[in-house]
Amino acid sequence: RQLGEASALFPDWPPVIIAEQQLRAAIEQNEYQGAMSEAFKQLSNRAFLQAANAFERALMLRPNDEAAADGLAQVIEAKQQSKVQQQVRVAQNAAAQGDWQQAIDGFTALLKTAPGLVGVDNDLQQMQWRLALSEQLAALLNDPAVLQSDDQLTAAKKLILDINRLAPPFGDLKTQLPAATRAITNARRPLGLTINSDEKTLVTVL
DSSP, rough: HHHHHHHHHOTTOHHHHHHHHHHHHHHHHHHHHHHHHHHHHHTTTOOOOHOOOOHHHHHHHHHHOOHHHHHHHHHHHHHHHHHHHHHHHHHHHHTTTTTHHHHHHHHHHHHHTTTOOOTHHHHOOOOHHHHHHHHHHHHHHGGGGGGGGGHHHHHHHHHHHHHHHHOOTTTTTGGGHHHHHHHHHHHHEEEEEEEOOOOOOOOOOO
């Protein structure tokens, strides 16, 4: 208040001018420090929007401030890392549950977000391989009659071996193997056939 009164009475007096400058600098410093403290607090809490807003307030007070600009860059990087980690969790959870298509979608999205992330290409290929095995196994169990074909029988035996060699995750692929193995075992098992003729029906055995 006293400074305001002095400024009104002696606006050009050097001590008043200096005092006003010091006061403005102190207010700016206090606001800047408050914005930076709030920004780092929000960043540590992973509240990225609030952290970015606080760093931007600091930059408005000090447009060329390296610390505030670096902090804003940290927010952008942390936000990107959080997105990547979330996508990794979604894809890995789907894989662990044997939801191959969802895992494929998850790893595909992850590749778009972080193209250089190590191992994702291999994870995607592994999920695609498991989906293909799952589809082949389902086709075999839905129609075991296809095993009458030599080629189909050979392919089915290879399918069983491929599934047995799988490392986790394998979902329910291995739990379905006993049914698939029985289908293969029974595919070419000779069956006894007794026909009692009623002398009226024509029977042809192929």
